[in-house]
Amino acid sequence: MKLVFWIAWIKAAALHMIPMKKLVLVFCFITGSSAFAFADGIAINHFTVKEDPFAKDEIAIIATDSLGNIRENVTGMFNFTINGFGDTLHFEKGTAFYRQKIARSTFLYVRHQNETGTHSALYYVYRTDDKLTPLHISWVLLLAIPCALFLLAYMFKKFIIFAIIIFIIFIYFNYHNGLTIPTFFESIIDGLKRLV
Secondary structure, eight states: OHHHHHHHHHHHHHHHTOOHHHHHHHHHHHHHHHHHHTSOOOOOOEEEEEEOSSSTTOEEEEEEOTTSOBOTTOOEEEEEEETTEEEEEEEBTTEEEEOOOOOSOEEEEEEEEETTEEEEEEEEEEEOSSOEEEEEEOHHHHHHHHHHHHHHHHHOGGGHHHHHHHHHHHHHHHHHTTOOHHHHHHHHHHHHHHHO
């Protein structure tokens, strides 16, 4: 669109013999003003999940800084992926509301991708009768539990059956609450990428 505008404008300038100084001045003004218009891009690099205080059985995604303080300057539409489903969330003063009802305790894998990279977090949302409690699950914990079970089973041969039973319960609990095997590994890989 801009290219067509400039070509048409240059042709009109050549036909009407607009002085070259004015042409260069207008070109510099428009180019400079467009650079200032795009200079204030807001990126969400950290976020947290909390219970929505205004709706029952819903959560809110809050844009934060690296210290966990709410970034109230974040306003606009941002693309997030929640449990594999893409959604455009409307942030206002650093807070967006995810309008899907949570009927039972579940895992939520929240992911946001912007110019600085991919930012993701895994939460276990514990549901009671009257409230939701999101608990952040570290990728280190996801990796440590199976590794510890394997290490204990390897060190103590009598512990093998017990470790296998605990591991099966661990897999069943994760799968039953919405944490699939691909999401499990994706969360660990995203955590490892942040280390690099």
